[in-house]
Amino acid sequence: MRVVKSIKVLRKLLRKEKLSNHKIGFVPTMGSLHEGHLSLIRNCRRENEISILSIFINPKQFVKGDDFSSYPREEKKDIFLAKKENIDIIFFPTNKEMYSDGHSTVINVEKLSTVLCGKYRPGHFQGVTTVVGKLLNIIEPDTLYLGQKDAQQAIILKKMIDDLNWPVKVNICPTVREKNGLAMSSRNQYLSDNEKKEASILFRSLKEAKHTILSGQRDSKKIIQSIRNLITKNSSAKIQYIECVNADTLEKLTILKGKVMIALAVHLGRARLIDNIQIAVK
Amino acid sequence: MRVVKSIKVLRKLLRKEKLSNHKIGFVPTMGSLHEGHLSLIRNCRRENEISILSIFINPKQFVKGDDFSSYPREEKKDIFLAKKENIDIIFFPTNKEMYSDGHSTVINVEKLSTVLCGKYRPGHFQGVTTVVGKLLNIIEPDTLYLGQKDAQQAIILKKMIDDLNWPVKVNICPTVREKNGLAMSSRNQYLSDNEKKEASILFRSLKEAKHTILSGQRDSKKIIQSIRNLITKNSSAKIQYIECVNADTLEKLTILKGKVMIALAVHLGRARLIDNIQIAVK
Numbered sequence: 001m002r003v004v005k006s007i008k009v010l011r012k013l014l015r016k017e018k019l020s021n022h023k024i025g026f027v028p029t030m031g032s033l034h035e036g037h038l039s040l041i042r043n044c045r046r047e048n049e050i051s052i053l054s055i056f057i058n059p060k061q062f063v064k065g066d067d068f069s070s071y072p073r074e075e076k077k078d079i080f081l082a083k084k085e086n087i088d089i090i091f092f093p094t095n096k097e098m099y100s101d102g103h104s105t106v107i108n109v110e111k112l113s114t115v116l117c118g119k120y121r122p123g124h125f126q127g128v129t130t131v132v133g134k135l136l137n138i139i140e141p142d143t144l145y146l147g148q149k150d151a152q153q154a155i156i157l158k159k160m161i162d163d164l165n166w167p168v169k170v171n172i173c174p175t176v177r178e179k180n181g182l183a184m185s186s187r188n189q190y191l192s193d194n195e196k197k198e199a200s201i202l203f204r205s206l207k208e209a210k211h212t213i214l215s216g217q218r219d220s221k222k223i224i225q226s227i228r229n230l231i232t233k234n235s236s237a238k239i240q241y242i243e244c245v246n247a248d249t250l251e252k253l254t255i256l257k258g259k260v261m262i263a264l265a266v267h268l269g270r271a272r273l274i275d276n277i278q279i280a281v282k
Numbered sequence: 283m284r285v286v287k288s289i290k291v292l293r294k295l296l297r298k299e300k301l302s303n304h305k306i307g308f309v310p311t312m313g314s315l316h317e318g319h320l321s322l323i324r325n326c327r328r329e330n331e332i333s334i335l336s337i338f339i340n341p342k343q344f345v346k347g348d349d350f351s352s353y354p355r356e357e358k359k360d361i362f363l364a365k366k367e368n369i370d371i372i373f374f375p376t377n378k379e380m381y382s383d384g385h386s387t388v389i390n391v392e393k394l395s396t397v398l399c400g401k402y403r404p405g406h407f408q409g410v411t412t413v414v415g416k417l418l419n420i421i422e423p424d425t426l427y428l429g430q431k432d433a434q435q436a437i438i439l440k441k442m443i444d445d446l447n448w449p450v451k452v453n454i455c456p457t458v459r460e461k462n463g464l465a466m467s468s469r470n471q472y473l474s475d476n477e478k479k480e481a482s483i484l485f486r487s488l489k490e491a492k493h494t495i496l497s498g499q500r501d502s503k504k505i506i507q508s509i510r511n512l513i514t515k516n517s518s519a520k521i522q523y524i525e526c527v528n529a530d531t532l533e534k535l536t537i538l539k540g541k542v543m544i545a546l547a548v549h550l551g552r553a554r555l556i557d558n559i560q561i562a563v564k
Contacts, residue, residue, distance in 0.1 A: 167419060
């Protein structure tokens with residue numbers, strides 16, 4: 001395994017692989033690796049000759065009020081874990097390597113970036129699409145691995161890749177959860193043991209809602225209200241949003257039909273937590 | 283020579299070339315080829331194993347008041363000229379092939395896109411950067427050929443490529459001019475014979491300004507005024523702007539120093555004409 005900090009060195013390493021027609025898989029992360037990331041890495045390893053993990057805490061996707069300065073940084077542990085998974089290359093650039101002075105180009109997926117989390121974190125998804133666009137150009141992978149936990153991020157990146165014709169496939173892997181259902185996230189580190197227990201209500205309420213929908217409920221207002229009640233009764237979480245949307249367009253649904261996604265974001269203790277569930281409704 | 287309308291077919295053709303490590307050169311155009319384009323093509327042919335010309339009148343770079351509907355379309359003549367230059371592939375997509383319904387991703391180079399022409403054609407350069415980003419992802423060329431006549435466009439595209447790490451070199455080729463000095467442009471077709479004669483004052487006034495600067499003048503106001511006087515006295519052109527800027531940052535200069543670019547845009551008859559000159563000032 002090699003840890004590479006320089007774009008130039010990385011390109012040189014990859015040039016040979018490309019000319020040998022080796023498949024390159026890529027897992028972009030902000031480090032602080034957990035089982036969710038490791039599952040992406042395992043899928044990537046299985047499907048490619050060369051697997052690359054990037055670790056870059058991208059300042060441009062943190063917006064005002066976000067946790068950029070306190071975001072967990074665990075370089076040594078991350079390298080240890082990635083090595084255990086037989087990653088071929090870790091790309092670990094500095095801010096300076098990624099953003100030259102006077103960097104002024106942005107990629108923006110309009111509409112999709114302004115709803116759900118985008119409404120509360122304006123500029124966040126532009127930061128994500130810009131940095132992933134850069135990483136795609138640096139690495140030129142055959143397949144990009146993303147987690148379903150960040151559903152809106154995955155949908156936006158897929159849209160960017162389609163709209164701008166990036167020659168890369170996207171593999172969206174299922175959310176990995178704690179035993180109690182809490183979706184794995186680097187930000188779970190912010191939670192106390194007790195808050196972690198409380199946080200289990202997020203996925204429980206989504207599963208309950210799915211059950212209610214599959215039993216015939218089609219009124220999104222009622223579904224949202226029942227999730228809100230469950231979360232409020234069973235935790236100290238402050239709800240930012242709970243929405244029923246179309247899973248492709250992210251448009252709000254009044255009547256639940258087609259590819260439905262229920263997505264939510266809450267603040268619990270020091271953490272902002274998100275989760276989602278998808279339901280095919282006839 | 284092959285004329286390809288489909289992205290999928292084009293990629294299949296290029297895949298083989300890439301695996302053979304053949305250098306691919308790319309000349310993006312909106313068709314209506316003139317000697318300026320042909321000079322780009324000749325540079326491209328000389329430096330690459332495979333040369334690709336794209337012809338696409340990109341609707342997204344025409345803004346309100348622009349000449350999208352009347353822009354010259356000369357498919358047959360263009361194919362004839364490209365064949366004569368031994369282009370390997372012409373990529374000639376439809377609007378639908380380039381922009382799916384619901385296309386919503388944009389690339390924007392901030393600051394540089396809002397000055398000079400960008401001030402008068404808001405959104406124009408975003409249309410250019412977005413379509414060229416797409417074309418770079420579709421073709422994955424080793425070198426991109428652009429004309430110095432569209433200096434701001436070339437500077438913005440170079441900035442986009444640097445900022446987003448596109449793995450492509452940029453070759454900016456000198457402006458090709460009519461005998462009377464008028465910069466070649468597809469829009470020169472809009473001019474009457476008499477207007478073409480009048481239009482020669484644009485480059486003459488720029489050359490005159492360069493001479494004055496090299497003789498010691500450093501005051502941009504005086505330079506701009508002298509160009510304005512020459513154009514106004516010798517033609518019916520309506521001046522949109524005349525500016526002295528730094529040739530890298532496009533920032534306005536009061537005192538002329540360093541890499542100076544004088545850029546101008548005028549309306550003459552039905553045409554909007556642009557031109558520029560660069561001067562290294564000690």
